[in-house]
Amino acid sequence: MLDYYQALHKLLTQTIPSLNKKRVALIEADHLILAEDLTVQYDTPFFSNSAMDGYALGGDIDACQEWKIIHRIAAGDTAQSVFLKTGEAARIFTGAPIPEGTTAIIQQENTQVNDNILTITSVIKKGQNIRYKAEELKKGNVFLSSGQYITPAVIALLASQGYATIPVFKPLTIYVFSTGNELLNPGEPLTAGKIYDANRYLLLSWLKQTPHHIIDAGTLPDNKEATEQALNNASQKADIIITSGGVSVGEEDHVHTAIAKLGKLTLWKLAIKPGKPFAWGEINNSTVFMLPGNPVSTFITFQQLVVPALKRLSGIKIEQCVPKAIMAKAMFSTHKKQNRKEFLRVQLQPSATGMDVKLLSHQGSAMLSTFTQANALAEIPEDTLVHENDYIKVYPLSYNFNT
Ligand SMILES: Nc1nc2c(c(=O)[nH]1)N[C@H]1C(S)=C(S)[C@@H](COP(=O)(O)OP(=O)(O)OC[C@H]3O[C@@H](n4cnc5c(N)ncnc54)[C@H](O)[C@@H]3O)O[C@H]1N2
Numbered sequence: 001m002l003d004y005y006q007a008l009h010k011l012l013t014q015t016i017p018s019l020n021k022k023r024v025a026l027i028e029a030d031h032l033i034l035a036e037d038l039t040v041q042y043d044t045p046f047f048s049n050s051a052m053d054g055y056a057l058g059g060d061i062d063a064c065q066e067w068k069i070i071h072r073i074a075a076g077d078t079a080q081s082v083f084l085k086t087g088e089a090a091r092i093f094t095g096a097p098i099p100e101g102t103t104a105i106i107q108q109e110n111t112q113v114n115d116n117i118l119t120i121t122s123v124i125k126k127g128q129n130i131r132y133k134a135e136e137l138k139k140g141n142v143f144l145s146s147g148q149y150i151t152p153a154v155i156a157l158l159a160s161q162g163y164a165t166i167p168v169f170k171p172l173t174i175y176v177f178s179t180g181n182e183l184l185n186p187g188e189p190l191t192a193g194k195i196y197d198a199n200r201y202l203l204l205s206w207l208k209q210t211p212h213h214i215i216d217a218g219t220l221p222d223n224k225e226a227t228e229q230a231l232n233n234a235s236q237k238a239d240i241i242i243t244s245g246g247v248s249v250g251e252e253d254h255v256h257t258a259i260a261k262l263g264k265l266t267l268w269k270l271a272i273k274p275g276k277p278f279a280w281g282e283i284n285n286s287t288v289f290m291l292p293g294n295p296v297s298t299f300i301t302f303q304q305l306v307v308p309a310l311k312r313l314s315g316i317k318i319e320q321c322v323p324k325a326i327m328a329k330a331m332f333s334t335h336k337k338q339n340r341k342e343f344l345r346v347q348l349q350p351s352a353t354g355m356d357v358k359l360l361s362h363q364g365s366a367m368l369s370t371f372t373q374a375n376a377l378a379e380i381p382e383d384t385l386v387h388e389n390d391y392i393k394v395y396p397l398s399y400n401f402n403t
Pocket residue numbers: 178179180182183195196197198199200244245246247248249250253274275276277291292293294295297365366
């Protein structure tokens with residue numbers, strides 16, 4: 001059985017995005033993925049300007065004790081016809097273009113003005129409070145590369161560069177199935193032997209945070225022919241199919257066997273707890289992620305494996321797809337070594353020295369309620385005991401695709 005890291009590496013390197021592009025208005029681009037490298041259209045700053053409300057001082061500033069104020073320049077003005085010589089100053093405001101000949105800007109709190117003559121009450125250095133043309137971005141350089149996830153910060157930067165529309169990857173179509181004769185939808189009366197479907201609701205609500213087209217494909221019965229037919233039909237339209245349940249070894253588990261028969265089963269079973277029967281494959285041109293049915297196994301394999309792979313398939317750069325972990329101090333110890341890498345639901349709490357990790361009770365793989373108190377998953381390596389105060393690897397839970 002593959003280890004978690006081997007499986008993650010395989011998923012990230014072998015799920016090759018094959019994406020179409022489209023142009024969208026900048027304001028519609030949040031959560032999408034940039035589809036081309038973009039270059040700086042305008043030097044930033046576009047013109048040298050003042051970082052403070054104050055006075056622009058001309059020429060040799062060390063040679064003067066006082067300056068004559070000869071101009072006034074506000075943001076939005078041009079300073080084209082203005083030139084400052086030694087001993088001359090201009091009243092200037094934050095963001096206003098500096099006149100030629102400016103050596104430094106003195107902020108107004110450090111000045112005195114009498115009869116249009118300026119004296120300063122602090123030391124001043126050459127270049128102080130000047131934001132120089134192109135000091136941040138130079139025209140023609142690539143400033144955002146293809147595969148960049150578009151956050152509000154990226155939108156602001158694109159707006160500042162005058163981009164009204166941008167090239168993005170087209171969203172994917174994702175089908176979500178549950179499997180199992182025991183499943184009912186909330187709202188239906190609960191009867192003997194049945195349970196309510198939790199996994200499809202988990203996956204649908206989580207996937208809604210992405211820009212993709214999400215199709216609620218309903219529940220598959222524990223039936224070989226019906227499973228094969230539904231997966232085959234879905235693969236005609238879906239880029240990605242996600243199922244939960246029916247991937248273990250029982251004779252009612254038909255999902256991975258259907259994929260192996262009709263397509264290709266690339267991976268089945270990992271040395272992780274929970275989530276061991278996780279499977280990944282393809283049918284026609286659809287990538288299929290098959291999650292184990294226990295709700296906690298569904299959650300953990302989705303967060304730790306499918307979200308990274310989905311990011312990659314969405315076109316995000318590989319290094320931005322790897323789940324982020326921090327090291328934090330365990331406030332608990334474990335007493336039994338596991339032969340699989342274990343993911344435990346924990347609470348990360350700030351402490352004087354960093355972050356502490358508190359273990360939550362009720363860790364069974366059917367025990368969904370623990371997730372509402374958990375804000376992270378702790379990774380316990382195989383054949384390892386955790387002792388109190390050990391530093392362990394912890395993955396903060398996140399429901400969006402940006403982190
Ligand atoms: N003989 C063995 N039995 C099992 C093994 C094994 O290795 N040998 N593995 C166990 C592990 S680990 C897991 S995890 C489960 C996974 O099994 P399946 O993926 O086949 O899932 P199901 O059998 O269909 O369901 C398991 C469990 O989860 C409940 N379930 C399923 N779907 C949903 C849903 N949408 N919402 C809420 N709950 C769901 C289902 O009723 C079962 O209780 O197999 C172990 N068995």
